[in-house]
Amino acid sequence: MKKTNNHIPFNWPYMTGKELYYIAEAHFNGSLAGDGPFTKRCHGWLEERTGCNKGLLTHSCTSALEMAALLLEIQPGDEIIMPSYTFVSTANAFVLRGGVPVFVDIREDTLNLDESLIESAITPRTRAIAPVHYAGVACEMDTIMAIARRHGLQVIEDAAQGVMSSYKGRALGSIGDLGAYSFHETKNLISGEGGALLVNAPDLSLRAEIIREKGTDRSRFFRGDVDKYTWQEVGSSFLPGELIAAFLWAQLEEADRITQTRLASWQRYHELLEPLEAKGALRRPIVPDELQHNGHMYYVLIAPEFDRQRVLDEFKRHEILSVFHYVPLHSSPAGVRYGRAHGRLDITTRQSQRLVRLPLWIGLSSEQQHRVVEVLRNATGC
């Protein structure tokens, strides 16, 4: 489609203006490999802002989840309970170790893992639960943690979308044994590709450092705790270089302002769409009490009597890019091959066919948001 001035992109990466300055600083420092001064600043930020025991930058949330599977020593046949309504990386990370994703249905309100279905999905092979905080809105973590403790399971939070969100005052990613963040260009705080593993269980911290540094105790060596570093266990290279960390640092410094700006745009959509919800055209996102979200995503669930494709076509005709996701993992080819569906997953199937994501990025104007809402109004005749 030819771009005109009316074109509204779905996402537009926001930069604070300091990224290149910090990259230049890293360049002049002559320290380009991982775990240099900018990486340390980012780690400090993660530990301070989330309360995790150890925050470690990774290449992506995908690689943080892969580290988590190594760290928990997932073995072939081990089962991991997760939603089907998620990005592929939640499942892939465990399948790489021979693990079996067990897909559980989601809640009607938040589209998060339905905690009331978890216990019936547990078998003697279950090792872990991987809740995904969809749209930066927290899962019911108290219940999930209680189930995990009762059955001796570990919890890995996929908090890719949940940076700067909280559950009862606790940062997402800091509640389970491990948490994974994404700094991908489409998320709130970005470094192009990027992520972090939050290690909350103190007894996993040392091994996390080892796995991230090719299976060596290089970090311990640099701290002066050992006089040489050696191959300790199976690992890989999960750490990003300093240029990425320098870029990310510029974003972390502005994390509060970025989050506030996104929340303001989120709130504007929410208010503009109230009349459409009242007329039955769609359902707006539901954020339970005691949760603070981060304005990561604004989506609507188009009412069943309307054709979602028609809505998407109308957006396209008006040069507004809107997208939908996910194809539920339990119904995708690899999900069928490597995973197992627990029950019918009716809500997952139904909601994934109704969901439409609206453009949301820093710099999106109020006038543009009005145009988006106008298209929704016309497409549903409300």
Ligand SMILES: *Cc1c(COP(=O)(O)O)cnc(C)c1O
């Ligand atoms: C974005 C996303 C990921 C993957 O993050 P990357 O940093 O791109 O690897 C994983 N899980 C969820 C829920 C996501 O939204």
